[in-house]
Amino acid sequence: MSWQDTPQQAIEEYLEALLHDDMADESPEEAPAAQSVQKEESLQARQLSESMLGLQQAPKTLAEELAKPVQLDEPLTQSQVILPNLKLPEAEPEPAVETLADFIQEIETSQEVTQPVEEPKQEEPQVEIEPQQEVPAATPVAAETPAAGQPPSPPGWKDGRPVWAQERFECLLFKVKGLTLAVPLVELGGIIKIDKEPTPLFGQPSWFLGMLRNNNMNVSMVDTAQWVLPPALIEKNQDPYQLIIRIHNSTWGLACNEVDRSISLEPEQVRWRTTLGKRPWLAGTVIEHMCALIDVAAFDRLLKEGHGHLEPANLTALNNLDD
Amino acid sequence: MSSPQKFQAESASDLVLQYVTxxxxxxxxxxxxxxVQEVLRYSEIAPVPGAPEYVLGIINLRGNVVTVIDTRQRFGLMPSEVSDSTRIMIIEADQQVVGIMVDSVAEVVYLKQSEIETAPNVGNEESAKFIQGVCNKNNELLILVELDKLMSEEEWSELAAI
Incomplete structure (x- = not known):
């Protein structure tokens, strides 16, 4: 794959890469902050899985219940969760372990299951967990486990897709430097024709093109390409922006080259993103229309919450396509 | 609250401010x-060796030495040539009197507090802090600048030492 192709080919290749990149989002080039969070989560998952190994002969329903937290971070921790030589964490000082021990104890008591903890092959448990009646019966962990086990849905998402995509929904297709993007009509604030130069503000990042007055509102114009395309593709298409797609209930507007048409989509036609990943703005991709569906609300939040000063897109992996 | 009372309350809270553009x-x-203390036509600015990059130099204002700041440089804008319309605005900020060189001085406008909108806060640059807000006036977007933040405490001290 190479950026030496025609611009259209390059765009198609990029979109294809975007699809794959979304799937394999837990890659090493994840942002440092995200990495640390993942590490923390995987550590928690590992601790939990280690402690729970002794319960592997528990009834199936119990095992399933316990398995949930282990799936906390599937792509990263899969190999870590199934550890060949597991050790029980030392239980005394760590509050987390205590509560975990309580949790295990509660399960053992209630289910009348006595299992080896440190070495599963041994019949006698090597570590006995003292009943600690003064401590409430591990309700915090029991209560938090399901929430901790499953990554919380992003705001505005339900059942793995945005709330506006629970049923059939309408989208507007528009083009940014050759790449087709789709925005759900419910999230569309308006389309503004760029009839004059926006007013730039000094000290702003290059993707902030300036402010444009429209309909008694100052719309902040975003260079969409800098967020959704790698620099190599942006350089190939120098066409000036013609329109702004204004985000619903927001002063942010995404600059685009042309508005295409509106389409109607079934939720199943979209490959929804599975993790927030490096592109919180990406809701999913529609292969049928070769377009990326924008999570407009997430994009808006990204800018409003001050994350906009970060690099628009970590596209390192995509830039390496020409290697 | 009845309507007239509400109107009065709104009017009282909606201050009218004057801005020099x-x-x-x-x-x-x-x-x-x-x-703003006064606006001067451009006059020769005496450079000060060893002064910070954003300092153009000093001028003699009726016997007082006033430091002139390169506003373009401070705002991160490209430099330009001095023209007939170039002005030095003498301002008092952070208890210091300094001059800021601008391309031209336009007018004094009246703005209601409610007309001033917050500017997007996405800038990483130090200069982004100077922007107090934006306001639409005469079909044009006015960028309101907070001069107190034009420089840090250290820089103000540095200026005072010149």
Whole structure:
């Protein structure tokens, strides 16, 4: 794959890469902050899985219940969760372990299951967990486990897709430097024709093109390409922006080259993103229309919450396509 | 609250402020009129060896030495040539009197507090802090600048030492 192709080919290749990149989002080039969070989560998952190994002969329903937290971070921790030589964490000082021990104890008591903890092959448990009646019966962990086990849905998402995509929904297709993007009509604030130069503000990042007055509102114009395309593709298409797609209930507007048409989509036609990943703005991709569906609300939040000063897109992996 | 009372309350809270507007790199900026002491035509500025990059030099204002700041440099804008419309605005900020060089000075405008909108806060640059807000006036976007934040405490001290 190479950026030496025609611009259209390059765009198609990029979109294809975007699809794959979304799937394999837990890659090493994840942002440092995200990495640390993942590490923390995987550590928690590992601790939990280690402690729970002794319960592997528990009834199936119990095992399933316990398995949930282990799936906390599937792509990263899969190999870590199934550890060949597991050790029980030392239980005394760590509050987390205590509560975990309580949790295990509660399960053992209630289910009348006595299992080896440190070495599963041994019949006698090597570590006995003292009943600690003064401590409430591990309700915090029991209560938090399901929430901790499953990554919380992003705001505005339900059942793995945005709330506006629970049923059939309408989208507007528009083009940014050759790449087709789709925005759900419910999230569309308006389309503004760029009839004059926006007013730039000094000290702003290059993707902030300036402010444009429209309909008694100052719309902040975003260079969409800098967020959704790698620099190599942006350089190939120098066409000036013609329109702004204004985000619903927001002063942010995404600059685009042309508005295409509106389409109607079934939720199943979209490959929804599975993790927030490096592109919180990406809701999913529609292969049928070769377009990326924008999570407009997430994009808006990204800018409003001050994350906009970060690099628009970590596209390192995509830039390496020409290697 | 009845309507007249509500109206009075709204009027009282909606302060009218005066701003002096000036031009820099084709854009219009505004600073609170209370900060502006006077506006001078461009006169020769004596450079000060070893002064910070944003200092153009000093001028003699009726026997007082006033430091002139390169506003374009401070705002991160490209430098330009001095023209007939170039002005030095003498301002008082952070208890210091300094001059800021601008492309031209336009007018004094009256702005209601409610008309001033917050500017997007996405800038990483230090200069982004100077922007107090934006306001639409005469079909043009006015960028309001907070001169107190034009420089850090250290820089103000540095200026005082010149």
């Amino acid at each position: 000036f031009r820099l790199a084709e854009e219009t900026y505004g600073i609170n009129v209370m900060m």
